[in-house]
Amino acid sequence: MSWKDTVKKWTSNTAIDDKLLGQLKDLTNNEKELEDSFYKNLSFGTGGMRGILGPGTNRMNIYTIRKAVEGLSEYIEENAANARERGVVIAYDSRYMSQEFAVEAARVLGAHNIRAYVFESLRPTPLLSFSVRYLHAAAGIMITASHNPPEYNGFKVYNEDGGQVSLNEAAAIIDKVNQIEDELAVEAAEQADLENNGLLEWIGEKVDHAYLQALKTIQVQENTDNDLTIVFTPLHGTAHDLVLQGLEQVGFDKVHVVEEQAKPDPEFSTVSSPNPEEHQAFEMAIELGGQVDADILIGTDPDADRLGVAVKNGNDSYQVLTGNQLGTLLLDYRLSHMEEDERKNGQLIKTIVTTEMGRAVASSYGVNTMDTLTGFKFIGEKIKQFETTNEQFLFGYEESYGYLIGPFVRDKDAVQAAVAASEMANHWKKQGKTLLEALDTLYEKHGHYLEGMKSLTLKGKDGEEKIANIMADIRENPFPSLGGLQVRSVEDYQSSIRNLLTEDVREDIILPKENVMKFILEDGSWVCFRPSGTEPKIKSYFGVKTDSAEASEKQLSKIQQDVQQRMDKITG
Template sequence: MSWQDTLKKWTSFTALDEKLLKQLNELTKNEKDLEDSFYKNLTFGTGGMRGMLGPGTNRMNIYTVRKAVEGLANYITDNVDDAHKRGIVIAYDSRYMSQEFAVEVARVLGAHNIKAFVFESLRPTPLLSFAVRHLKTAAGIMITASHNPPEYNGFKVYNEDGGQVPLKEATAIIEEVNKVEDELLVPVKSQSEIEEAGLLEWVGEAVDRAYLQELKTIQKQKIDNQVKIVFTPLHGTAYDLVMKGLAQSGFDSVDVVEEQAKPDPEFSTVSSPNPEEHQAFEMAIAQGKKKDADILIGTDPDADRLGVAVKDGKGSYQVLTGNQLGSLLLDYTLSQQDPNALRNGQVIKTIVTTEMGRAIASYYGVNTIDTLTGFKFIGEKIKQFESNDNHFLFGYEESYGYLIGDFVRDKDAVQAAVAACEVASYWKGKGKTLLEALDTLYARHGYYLEGMQSLTLKGKDGAEQIQSIMSDIRKQPFERLGGLDVIAVEDYQISERSLPLENKQEEIILPKENVMKFLLEDDAWVCFRPSGTEPKIKSYFGVKTNSAEKSKSLLEKVQSEVEDRIDTIINA
């Protein structure tokens, strides 16, 4: 069916939602946007789906949500024991249409006689992961687009373990979603019908309290050295749980950026509600200077990512990278463990996360496991530990995602916020800021430095350009970068590691994914990965020398050479 035929199907659907019909009529004035809204189905990928709000099969709306839920309902009916009775728990963030989509999910599940547990107000993603395990539901759904711009929303699926669905499950769910022929005709029941039938139960604060009890277990020592904290939830979901978590851990000096404390789907005080981007900390930094704060903490809208800024010794604040904060959290977590607990303990990181983590873990005699990018792979590994002698100690990824306690199976900014403040308190007791603590780690392990370049290429043309970049890099792989020889080329799409200097190949024991990684001399590396949730291709970089200046210079050189190569491919 052409996009014009799909458009005609929508416009001739007499029961089309009035709000969407009005938007569709406006959209007819711009044929390019109209085509982009209908030229394909919004991709239901390995974790769910995410897209711009609006009418059309390539947009987030009640019909594309219903289609996704229909496929999921069919999957769990056939594959999860007692799925109808156990039900599905649903949470949502502060974005436009989040609560409405949560209710739509329940209405579709009701048509399948599957019980829905829906939070009565917005909640963080990690609480949804916890709720699946706590309520013992068959699955979980989080309505969120994480840190995407305001015009986006999304839909993430969690399995009965509380983790994002792994690849095998995801593939089966995707097949079921794709079997749904007409998103406009998915059966639903009314909200009143499912409430009366006991198929919709509103979830209150009982789950929050249970989570906060578990949160106590990650605290390593009593807080007796007060740090001054400034906290911003960036208009999202984190305020209540972070504030309660800090209070029960013993932190009394917490100032909130009030202008960013209330949920706001426009994220009106920031250009992007992403703690990875330094502009998101502008208000927190201004407030931190007034309060002479030791640490500034910021969470993204669904509270699964945490950013931190700390005093830099020059009267201002420096935003730590995800790799730097992860290294500090990891070192503290392992240093405070009973030595017996380190035995068979495992640290898990992704292939684009700093190698400093491996060096830190090795220092404490702990093994490090690499996974593909995405916390679902870390959650999957934790589940596997339940059937062997290994146990989880810490998991993280460079994109500001961390997990300390495995009562959650996804990255958890609430845990990370409380832990980061504890680490700051620990080092303050030793007379050091977190930056000075980081210098201690560099002196011990070497000066690791990482970078990331993200190129946004929207629409159909952009998708083709991203494919061209990956294809060209595969056909003509790098041999040298930054003056360093490539010693290994890892192509995760074919699960093969080539060692050009030794003229041999090895198998990569990880799931297949469209990723290329180049390992260079002296522990440097470069990795290329198209985003699975945004119209972007990301280039990741890591270097290591014996000084900050040398690492910075080498990183800039490698990044520049990669940028030139990508520009050449795009402009060819």
């Protein structure tokens, strides 16, 4: 069926949602936008789907949600024991249509006689992960588009372990979804009927309390003599209540909230991007921090799985830490407060684009480091595997501001990280140091690691083709050198081959296949290229290490310039 035929199918359907029908009629004079809305089905990837809100098969709407949940329902009926009785937990964030999509998901599950546990109000992603485990559910659904722009929403699927579905699970669910020919024909039960017969149960406070009790277990030290002043912004998202309660229960009482950003707002009206990776998101927190003389500023993204932190520098202002810096500080703080027996068989888990400084810190405490592909789902999978081995999860992080401390959650958790970072800042304040000064101590010990990331956004059908062309060119014509340094090895994660150029040796990469290319240079510096799985972007990651901050900055700049020239040449 052509995209024009699909448009006709939608417009001729007498039962279609009135709001979507009106939006569809508004698109009739914009053929390019109409084609983009219908030329393909919204991609259901390895963790779920994410897209622009609106009518069409390539958009987020009640029908694409129903289709996804129909596929999930069929999958868990066949693969999860007692799926109907155990049910599925559903949570949602502050975005447009989030609550409506959560109810639509429950209605489709109900048509299969599968119980749905739905939070009565918005909740963070890590709480959804915790809830699946706490309620012994068969699966979980999170309605969120994380830190994407306001016009986006998304749908993430979690397995019975509370982690994002594995590649094999995702493939089986995707197969079920793709077998559904007509998204407009998916059956959805009536909400009132489901509530009356117990197939839709509203949940909240009891699960919150259980999570907060578990949160106490990540505390390393008693926060006695607490004199830390904290500024917190949830960036119009879901973290407000749980972060404040988590901080209070471990003794932090000097917490100032950025009131303009405290309430949920699907427009994220005070920031250009609700992403704590972007320094502009901290502007209001920095202003309030100056007013109250805060020691630390903490900010969470809308679904509260990512945490950004800013701390005082020597110029009476605040510096936002990178995800690599904060993760390394948290790792060192936690390992330094463990006895040797507690670290026995311990594992740090990080992604292939996360700083190598974590490996150096972990090694100094006798802790091994495991690498995974990009995405916290792979970290969650490793934790699950540890339940049947003699290994112990000690910490997990990725460069994109995601951290996990206690494995009672199986995804990155900004609530945990907010509490842990505040405890760590309080510890160093007692020692007369800021977090930046503590970081400098680590650099002096392990070397001056420096990372960077460049992102190229290419939207729409043409953008997809350009991203594919970039990856194909890099794969077919690999860099011989970067920044004046010879390439020592090329890692192609799509073919699972590591080519050691200086030794003329080929090795297998024991990780799942993914469209990623990584180049390791003769001094250990590295560059990695990967298309984003959730946004129309291709990302370039960089890592260097030298004996000084200045030398690292210079080396990073040279490598980035070479990569930019190549990107410009490919894209024209």
